[in-house]
Amino acid sequence: MRILLQRVSRASVRVDAELLGSISRGYVLLVGVAIGDTKEDADLLAGKIAHLRLFEDGSDEKNRSALELSSDCPTSVQMLVISQFTLFADVRKGRRPSYTNAAPGEIAAPLIDSFVGALRALGFSTTAGRFGAKMEIELVNDGPVTIWLDSHDWTKRV
Numbered sequence: 001m002r003i004l005l006q007r008v009s010r011a012s013v014r015v016d017a018e019l020l021g022s023i024s025r026g027y028v029l030l031v032g033v034a035i036g037d038t039k040e041d042a043d044l045l046a047g048k049i050a051h052l053r054l055f056e057d058g059s060d061e062k063n064r065s066a067l068e069l070s071s072d073c074p075t076s077v078q079m080l081v082i083s084q085f086t087l088f089a090d091v092r093k094g095r096r097p098s099y100t101n102a103a104p105g106e107i108a109a110p111l112i113d114s115f116v117g118a119l120r121a122l123g124f125s126t127t128a129g130r131f132g133a134k135m136e137i138e139l140v141n142d143g144p145v146t147i148w149l150d151s152h153d154w155t156k157r158v
Helices: 039-051 066-074 105-121
Strands: 002-013 018-024 024-030 053-056 063-064 078-083 125-128 137-151
Touching: 002 039, 018 066, 018 078, 018 105, 018 125, 039 105, 063 066, 066 105, 078 105, 078 137, 105 125, 105 137
Parallel strands: 024 078, 078 125
Antiparallel strands: 002 018, 002 024, 002 137, 053 063
């Protein structure tokens, strides 16, 4: 499972002009699911994201995690999750990306839901886009802070 995390001051997602969700301070999480990914990948990345120290403390150092801030105030850090199979684009050959490493929808959709559930279980106000839909995402980067996470970096594959 791959995630592109962007720290934002606000963000929203729309499908066909319908507002599906919006957040204030928090993370936009673009999430791609690979063939072979499991609920354990979703749980691992939710935990990692919760504990990353990407928010400033009183001395302007990035010493506070989203989990730490949300324990102070449950809505202080919000999450917007967007399914993004293109994170598994293979562009090594030719000019058209190949997505053969991305999990098919019937596998990916439940894992995205599991990831959203894991974030909610950690206490985060979490909203999501619509799986498989053409979405419009608006966001204002804060920092900017952009982090690439891949569950395969922490797990061994057979």
